[in-house]
Amino acid sequence: MLTKILVGCCGFPTGIKRYVKEFRVAEVQKTFYKPPSLETLRKWRVLAPENFEFTVKAWQVITHPPTSPTYKKAGLKLELSKAGFFRPTREVFEAWEKTREACDILKAKVCVFQTPSSFKENSENIGNMKEFFSSVDSGGATLAWEPRGWSMETVRSLCEELNLVHVTDPFASPPALERETSYFRLHGFPPGERLYRYKYTRDDLLYLAKKVREFKGSVYVLFNNIWMHDDATAFMRILEEQC
Numbered sequence: 001m002l003t004k005i006l007v008g009c010c011g012f013p014t015g016i017k018r019y020v021k022e023f024r025v026a027e028v029q030k031t032f033y034k035p036p037s038l039e040t041l042r043k044w045r046v047l048a049p050e051n052f053e054f055t056v057k058a059w060q061v062i063t064h065p066p067t068s069p070t071y072k073k074a075g076l077k078l079e080l081s082k083a084g085f086f087r088p089t090r091e092v093f094e095a096w097e098k099t100r101e102a103c104d105i106l107k108a109k110v111c112v113f114q115t116p117s118s119f120k121e122n123s124e125n126i127g128n129m130k131e132f133f134s135s136v137d138s139g140g141a142t143l144a145w146e147p148r149g150w151s152m153e154t155v156r157s158l159c160e161e162l163n164l165v166h167v168t169d170p171f172a173s174p175p176a177l178e179r180e181t182s183y184f185r186l187h188g189f190p191p192g193e194r195l196y197r198y199k200y201t202r203d204d205l206l207y208l209a210k211k212v213r214e215f216k217g218s219v220y221v222l223f224n225n226i227w228m229h230d231d232a233t234a235f236m237r238i239l240e241e242q243c
Contacts, residue, residue, distance in 0.1 A: 002216070003215060003216050003217065003219055005221060006025040006053060007024070007025070007221045007222075007223075007232050007235055007236050007239070008025035008221075008232060009223050010223065013228055016044060025053040025054070025222070027055045027057055027112065028054055028057060028106065031057055031099060032057040032059060032070075033074035035099070035101075036102070041102055044106065053108070053109060054106040054107070055110040055112060055183075055222070056106060056111045056141075058114075059098055060084070061076075061080070061084065061092065062092050062095045063114060063116070063119070064084045065085060066080040068116060084119075085125055085128055086125070086133075087128055088132065099111065100138075103139055104139055108141055109141060109142060109218075110142045110183060110220065111138070111144065112144045112145075112146060112167060112183065113146070114146040114167075115145070115147050116148060119147070119148070130158075143162075143164050143165070144167045144181075144183045145158075145164045145165070146167035146168070152173075152176045153176075156177050159176060159177055165182070167184070169185055169186060170184050170208060170211045171189050178215065180216075180217040181217055184219070186225065187225060188225040189204060195225075196225050196226055197225070199225070199226075199230070200227075200231045200234070205231070208221070209235070209238050209239055223235075
């Protein structure tokens, strides 16, 4: 199986019209905070070339509890007491339907569920995940999970059972298991105090190129740091030099 590496950013750091001319993939962030209108989503799909890929970050109502500061940032006016942590509630499942609708309109091949560090590895959360992912219709999209602080053994077991892709930062850890799709989110070189505010060096990007080429199939490399546009551009150049 050949390797197809798609490089882009989490969000549109330059504005979508310029962005779609420079990259082949983008991870949509607005769907996490507050899903855009259907009209806006359709406009984005029309603005992008046919071979451009959107991936979608699932709405926080599915993954994050009401205490998360991300709700305040989004200005959501919803009944949130039953939101988050994949709870088997009407609010969570309706949030998935909104997320899937965005995936359908954007023709997204991957939907990313990012769980916060407060989503602990325990029997209740594992049970909620199993009920959620065994109940929802993915609409043909690959479902991917970025956990925080979970053991590799549990992540591997859940990803196998629920057919999920394990999302990681390759500078921090490899995925718990390999799939036909690999999905990497680059938050800045560890350790944690340098996350997001870190600018990757050429040596970092050479290392990254070596790591991602170890995987087969579709490999998504999405930068999510302050200098994401510059770093993603530099990384694409390195990949081209190595061809």
